[in-house]
Amino acid sequence: MIKREFEPFRFAAEMLARSAMKTPRAARNWLSGTNAPDAEALIELMASCDSIAAEVNALVQQRRKEREGEKCRGLNSGSAVSHGSEHTADRLHPST
Secondary structure, eight states: OHHHHHTTSTTHHHHHHHHHTSOHHHHHHHHHTSOOOOHHHHHHHHHHOHHHHHHHHHHHHHHHHHTTTOOOGGGGSOSHHHHHHHHHHHHHSOOO
């Protein structure tokens, strides 16, 4: 979907990099299929390009429909996520 959206442009890698707030080298790797964007870059692309956002959201809805009735495995594991974020916050802003 990213390739289809950006490849027709002369400076596709540069435009894609700007939209994702990443380097042109990373964008060239996405366009060639060598790598895929990380979550942060994908969110930036979705925020800047309605067609990419619509396609990603459609894929998410399709997968949800396929998994109807299944619960997220993380829901049964307690509050492990919140503990991790607390530890990260402590490292970033230690109390004195």
